[in-house]
Amino acid sequence: MNLFRRSFDYLLGGPKVGGALETRLLAWQARRDDDLRRPHLAMRYVVVDTETTGLDVRRDRVIAIGAASVAGLRLRLSECFEIVLRQDRPSATSNILIHGIGGQAQLGGVEPRAGMVDFLDFIGKAPLVAFRAEFDAAMLERASRSLLGVALDRPWIDLAFLLPALFPGRECRTLEDWLVEFAVLAGERHHAVADALATAQLLQVALAAADRRGMRTAADLLSMQKAQRWLGKR
Numbered sequence: 001m002n003l004f005r006r007s008f009d010y011l012l013g014g015p016k017v018g019g020a021l022e023t024r025l026l027a028w029q030a031r032r033d034d035d036l037r038r039p040h041l042a043m044r045y046v047v048v049d050t051e052t053t054g055l056d057v058r059r060d061r062v063i064a065i066g067a068a069s070v071a072g073l074r075l076r077l078s079e080c081f082e083i084v085l086r087q088d089r090p091s092a093t094s095n096i097l098i099h100g101i102g103g104q105a106q107l108g109g110v111e112p113r114a115g116m117v118d119f120l121d122f123i124g125k126a127p128l129v130a131f132r133a134e135f136d137a138a139m140l141e142r143a144s145r146s147l148l149g150v151a152l153d154r155p156w157i158d159l160a161f162l163l164p165a166l167f168p169g170r171e172c173r174t175l176e177d178w179l180v181e182f183a184v185l186a187g188e189r190h191h192a193v194a195d196a197l198a199t200a201q202l203l204q205v206a207l208a209a210a211d212r213r214g215m216r217t218a219a220d221l222l223s224m225q226k227a228q229r230w231l232g233k234r
Contacts, residue, residue, distance in 0.1 A: 066192025084109035
């Protein structure tokens with residue numbers, strides 16, 4: 001962990017957990033970041049999706065996290081992650097109708113600090129992937145800081161920017177558009193792990209296309225994404 005990251009975590013107040021959770025958190029912090037210059041075949045990507053109490057990144061809370069691992073260009077169905085974080089109060093009925101996580105499930109979820117440490121253990125120091133990543137990234141960053149006192153500080157690859165660059169001319173805007181375009185069979189939508197699994201299949205399509213175009217590393221994908229952002233294209 002570099003000096004800047006240690007200093008930033010200090011400003012956040014340092015770990016807000018003790019005992020075994022603190023030991024696990026410190027071990028995660030001490031891990032080296034994955035080398036983004038490795039070829040896709042040697043890389044592990046973690047696709048992430050969240051369900052939240054709403055869309056306000058400053059006030060709403062993470063209810064559930066789903067994640068799927070793509071390693072060696074393969075979707076590892078045995079390496080998925082799903083967790084419901086215990087809420088002090090259930091979200092509104094209109095919100096529950098979207099994600100389907102009922103009040104009792106929310107009240108009976110995993111203790112939030114323990115759940116976030118479980119999530120960090122699962123992702124390790126791999127690059128994270130999502131479709132429209134800004135929201136998931138902001139919500140998880142705030143959760144990590146508020147619950148654990150540390151920054152998540154992971155690189156995010158956003159398929160909403162990359163897919164239009166890799167497949168120009170396609171009339172696709174939403175995640176659903178891209179799933180239909182590539183005949184990806186999605187499970188239950190607005191279910192964190194199901195959405196993560198569907199998005200992971202799109203990542204496999206994107207990685208194969210990137211390899212054909214000579215973009216053979218995560219660093220290449222992040223550079224392309226930066227260019228797409230600068231051009232305002234997605």
